[in-house]
Amino acid sequence: MKIRSRSGNKENSFQPLGETDRTRRTRRKQLSLEEERYLTTEGPIHLTGIQALVRLNFDNLRLLQTIYPEKRFAYFISGYEGSPLGGLDINLRKVYSLLKDWHILHVPGGNEEAGANMMWGSQIHRLFGPSKVDGVIGAWYGKGPGVRRIADVQDHMQMAGIDKFCSAYFISGDDHSSKSSTTPHQTDLIHYANHIPTAYPGNVREILEAGKRIMLVSMLSGLAINLKLETYVCDGSQEFLLNPDEDLELAEKFLDFLEKNKDYTRHFSPVLLPPSVLVNESELLYSKLPMVSEISRLFGLDQWYNRELKSDFGIIATGKSYYDLLGALKELNISDNEVEIFKPLITWPADMTSLREFARGKKELIVIEEKRSFYESHIKNALYNDRGRPVIVGKQDENGVTLFPANGNLDSDKIAQILGPRLAEKSVFRDRKLETVLNERRRFAELDLPIQIKRPPAYCSGCQHRTALEIAGHHLREGTVDKTTVHSHDLDGNSVTIEISPKHLMGIGIGCSTMSIIDSLASNRSVVVGPMESEGLLWMGASAFSYRVHADQGCGDGTYFHSARLNINFIRDAIRHLKKHYGIDDTNQTLLYVDNSVVAMTGGQRPVGQDDPETAIVNIQREGIEHIAVVAEAPEEFRHFKNGTASTCTQNLKRFA
Incomplete structure (x- = not known):
């Protein structure tokens, strides 16, 4: 299904179909630089990870207005501050007047459970009578310990499903190295226990790309989605070009899916009592979650790089680890177009059709991901009964020996030290003298250099x-x-x-x-x-x-x-x-x-x-x-x-x- 843009203005070739009151109000007033970074729709832009999360609210509303120009949508955001998402609420407050124009409501939760319950309430607003809008996008934010606290809310929300024209996602901050937490944490395992799919962007640009797509995945499947964000992604910044045609492309795919899946019904039943709740459970496990994989394949959320190589081995890297892998290959003097790499966006439920295509004909798959095994465990389970399945290594090698560590932070240096010896055994790299490169890097790593600058923690004056x-x-x-x-x-x-x-x-x-x-x-x-x-x-x-x-x-x-x-x-x-x-x-x-x-x-x-x-x-x-x-x-x-x-x-x- 084709969607035609009504805008012929070259300076603003992207414009949602059906201008709304809020976009008229926004155009009439002079925008500050802070507001401009969230509303510009083309050209280069520079954002931090936190600013990308703020912009995502506006991007998602523009996208929905492109798909449904005759409908009215609003946003409800709640949660509890905590690093690596510590500044999100502050950045939202800076543009409260703009949020109001766009019907984006930010209501901080007194704690994580309060925020999660309020966000869930936004998804069931039509139960309380005539609604002011057709649909609401709900977003919750919090760090790892907060994700643990809201498990019961998530379980109820996912079992009930999401109302028509609504969409929900959880922004989960992962502090892998315990940089600002008493313990390190890994949120995808918690979301998995509560039947919540996880999307894992690896840099600032991907926050926007992933955020738009999981909003649509949620609306199509009737499930809330987890947007997992690692500390370095939140704290980082990036300059990149905006794609003014992206919304039209996504809108066409969205409407094509609806056209091809007319028989798919996503039930919404928030009254969780037996025996009807068992019907909800069955639909969740055998209809909605498999549908996430179908939608993932339709939107092309998994990327396969250098498939023309037809190698007998491949590397799978998720989120931030993908970019750390590219850094490790550079350290090893290997170009990133010399290795077949598979990069999934949704790490569970995985699109096994795309994965099996990647694995076909390969003798070995090397899985690189931070912390404990997650994607690796799921693909091992899926490929176990396949004939000619490849050897899969990741947290352990084929002999059960620890390979990529599950503790601490996994960066490009560690990946290079671990991946280098395995690549050195591959025939395509035997003449690269990788062992010489590795020995040189080990020599530098073993240097005992004194710390020149120390920054001990200190109280603020007057506190x-x-x-x-x-x-x-x-x-x-x-x-x-x-x-x-x-x-x-x-x-x-x-x-x-x-x-x-x-x-x-x-x-x-x-x-x-x-x-x-x-x-x-x-x-x-x-x-x-x-x-x-x-x-x-x-x-x-x-x-x-x-x-x-x-x-x-x-x-x-x-x-x-x-x-x-x-x-x-x-x-x-x-x-x-x-x-x-x-x-x-x-x-x-x-x-x-x-x-x-x-x-x-x-x-x-x-x-x-x-x-x-x-x-x-x-x-x-x-x-x-x-x-x-x-x-x-x-x-x-x-x-x-x-x-x-x-x-x-x-x-x-x-x-x-």
């Missing part, structure tokens, strides 16, 4: 963390020297007197407060660092088995309003339960809540749902907390609180520590 937690950390370190006598009870209720060192244990939550324990970690001292929403709860699980009767827990305001404020109620109930049923009545802890009005590690934005300190104190009092000490520059402002204590900063900090 409450700087004074509060530095003093607390100081007392934590001092406590490792002296011992203190503790009177407690064993599990049988017998009185016990014991000496404990250190005197004080301080739990530290996610955020800048972790800097207060770096010295303690270096000295092998006891510290506790848990995930968000663990603040204080770890001690409740440990307190019944420890002779310690008190612990301190640090918590920033970002974490407090994300989830930790719920813990006050949980901790109080746990203490009551231990006392009532087990006679344990010597459990206690102090929460050191630092309010600096920003989530500093992700850009300095105000925590979503944050109360002023006075309201926070009132809410804490309502939970039945016995003693609240307020540390402030002007403590007299808080003297009117019942049972409140106002004194100087130093005095209160000594009480906490």
Whole structure:
């Protein structure tokens, strides 16, 4: 099906069919440079990874207006900030007036679950009566730990399906090297468990290309899609040319698919109760997910480079690893047009028809992907029963020995060191003296060069963390020297007197407060660092088995309003339960809540749902907390609180520590 552009203007050869009110408003007003980067439709453009995600909202609406010029679409974006997506919400706020013109609603979630539930709600808006629009594109954003938190929302959403003319995707930040996370993470495995297909772009330009295509895949299949973004892709930037004809090409493929698949019905049933939910499950597994592979093939989402070589081996590389592979080949003095390479965009469910065509006639497939095996596992499962299947190596070689590591970050240097010896064995490269190149690179890698510039973490000047937690950390370190006598009870209720060192244990939550324990970690001292929403709860699980009767827990305001404020109620109930049923009545802890009005590690934005300190104190009092000490520059402002204590900063900090 052909779609004709109505625009004959050479300066703007791309124009959606059917101009809308929002595009008229946008044309009438003078655009800032910030807005221009999101609305220009041809020529060169320079974007960061985060800016590409902002532009994607406008690109997708333009694309839908090209496909359905008579319909009205809107966008709903929600989630929770966190590196490598830490600046996404800030960049969205910079163009709020433009978002409003285009009916793009950004509503930050107080935490990841809140954002995911709101985004799902945008997909079922027609259940609540007459709708203002024909369809809504929903987008959620969050880092790896946040993806783990929304698993139940994803499961319900995917089982229910997506309403007609709606589309949804999850923007998942992967911090493979734990650059700004307590643990490294890999989100595609989590999405796989919740039946969510994963698309993996490898650079900034591909964010836009992949984002448009998965929006259409979602609308056609009735499933939400995961857009996996690795740290270096989010943090990177790229200049590239926009294709003004891309939307027309995608629109034609989209409408051709609808024409050829008239019998395909995508059911939408958000009432998940047995036995009807079993029908949903069957359709999800045997209709919708296989349809994703069909759509992937139609849109040509898998790229096969240098197929004319007809080699007896091929390399498969996903996302960022594809570009790292190109860098590794360059380091080995091998041109990237000398090797057959297969690059899938959707890594699950994989388009096995295209993959089998690539694998046909090959003796070996080398799979390169970061972290644990994902695409490799799926293609091994698919090709296992094929006659003449090739040897497939990736995380392990054919003898079960580790090949490409599953831990840490996989870059071009590592790929070159691992891939080089295998390529040296291939007849086509035997005269390249790859071993000489590898030895030279190993020699450089083994050089013990001193670090000239060190950048230790530091608190921002004037931040409450700087004074509060530095003093607390100081007392934590001092406590490792002296011992203190503790009177407690064993599990049988017998009185016990014991000496404990250190005197004080301080739990530290996610955020800048972790800097207060770096010295303690270096000295092998006891510290506790848990995930968000663990603040204080770890001690409740440990307190019944420890002779310690008190612990301190640090918590920033970002974490407090994300989830930790719920813990006050949980901790109080746990203490009551231990006392009532087990006679344990010597459990206690102090929460050191630092309010600096920003989530500093992700850009300095105000925590979503944050109360002023006075309201926070009132809410804490309502939970039945016995003693609240307020540390402030002007403590007299808080003297009117019942049972409140106002004194100087130093005095209160000594009480906490």
